[in-house]
Amino acid sequence: FxxxxxxxxxxxxxxxxxxxxxxxxxxxxxxxxxxxxxxxxxxxxxxxxxxxxxxxxxxxxxxxxxxxxxxxxxxxxxxxxxxxxHLEASSRGFSLWKNEPLDMRYNPQSNPLTAETILNTWSLQDIERILRVYGEERFARRIAKQIVNSRPLKTTIELVMAVEKATPPWYHQRRIHFATKTFQALRIAVNRxxxxxxxxxxxxxxxxxxxxxxxxxxxxxxxxxxxxxxxxxxxxxxxxxxxxxxxxxxxxxxxxxxxxxxxxxxxxxxxx
The missing domain is CATH 3.40.50.150 (Vaccinia Virus protein VP39)
Structure with missing residues (x-):
């Protein structure tokens, strides 16, 4: 097996x-x-x-x-x-409830691309694209703009705050946390x-x-x-x-x- x-x-x-x-x-x-x-x-x-x-x-x-x-x-x-x-013990920024570096790699030894690199160096259009495609995030453009305006982003808390700023108050009251889709999109992109x-x-x-x-x-x-x-x-x-x-x-x-x-x-x- x-x-x-x-x-x-x-x-x-x-x-x-x-x-x-x-x-x-x-x-x-x-x-x-x-x-x-x-x-x-x-x-x-x-x-x-x-x-x-x-x-x-x-x-x-x-x-x-x-x-x-x-x-x-x-x-x-x-x-x-x-x-x-990964969420509780890896300290690699997978959890939006902890204050950790924006890493998100499953294998830091063989993958040079981190979430921090994407957030701080990719174009607004490319960030919007991964949020829309990999996160199925309805506010992809607004979040991507806020990410670019908030640079440099170093920690998960800074990213959560950027998403919060970019999205309307009603979006923060839903069952799923408002940053979940952003974190999902970054994790998928980082690890292909x-x-x-x-x-x-x-x-x-x-x-x-x-x-x-x-x-x-x-x-x-x-x-x-x-x-x-x-x-x-x-x-x-x-x-x-x-x-x-x-x-x-x-x-x-x-x-x-x-x-x-x-x-x-x-x-x-x-x-x-």
Whole structure:
């Protein structure tokens, strides 16, 4: 089995419980820090021998899997949500509730582009474009103008204040925080999330054996659209059978237990 976004191992360890005694999981994550935490977590446990951990971008999925002998696998999983660890412990500016540097990179070692660079050096038009396309932000132009006027921006609090200034008071009363879409857009742009997903999905299909399953959990409509159109195209070709006519959503109970799951959508297909 391949977990393309292994994080702190929530899914991977649950899979290892089910595919014992000899099943293996390849866990890929682009963030070296979170991977090291997982490595320490499984050290000396019954899972250590069956969990192979690799720090890489899932855009290179096929090469990584082949290198470690994961070909003709039973399942490939993508959980595209931002982990709680990134929000609470990474100190890289993912959370709009903390005062942190505007970094937003999953892998600071291999990615030179930070959110701070975008905010302070990109043109007004380019900032507006990413807010509109990646954030689906209705006030993209106003926010982009305020960002340019507020330069230099160094911290997440300064960015939140710029968004607040640019948007009308009623926008601040909604259930979703008024800066959420701006933060989403920057994170996607910094980490090239949508391009990487488009590269990874066909590779995931290539790795599956016949009868193997591809499962993707998306958290916003941009990702979900990419997954949906990929699976539909492959179903038309006869390469997969879609098992989720509509994406599965979390139950009310699950949302109560884990509020961050509220926008999750799971799509699953089986390779023919």
């Amino acid at each position: 391949v977990d393309c976004t292994v994080g702190l191992g929530g899914h991977a360890l649950a899979i290892l419980e089910r595919n014992k005694p000899n099943g293996r999981v390849l866990g890929i994550d682009f963030d070296p820090q979170i991977l090291e935490e997982l490595r320490q977590k499984v050290k000396g446990t019954k899972f250590e021998r069956r969990l192979v951990l690799v720090c890489d971008n899932f855009a290179n999925l096929e090469a990584v899997a082949e290198k470690h002998g994961f070909v003709g696998v039973s399942g490939v999983l993508f959980d595209l949500g931002l982990s709680s660890w 999330e949508l391009e990487n997903l488009e590269k990874a999905l066909p590779q995931a299909l290539n790795l599956l054996r016949s009868g193997g399953k591809l499962a993707v959990i998306a958290f916003h409509s941009l990702e979900d659209r990419i997954v949906k159109s990929f699976l539909k195209a492959k179903a038309r070709e006869g390469a997969v059978k879609i098992l989720t006519k509509k994406p599965l959503r979390p139950s009310e109970r699950e949302i109560r237990e884990n509020p961050r799951a509220r926008s999750a959508r799971l799509r699953v297909a089986v390779k023919t």
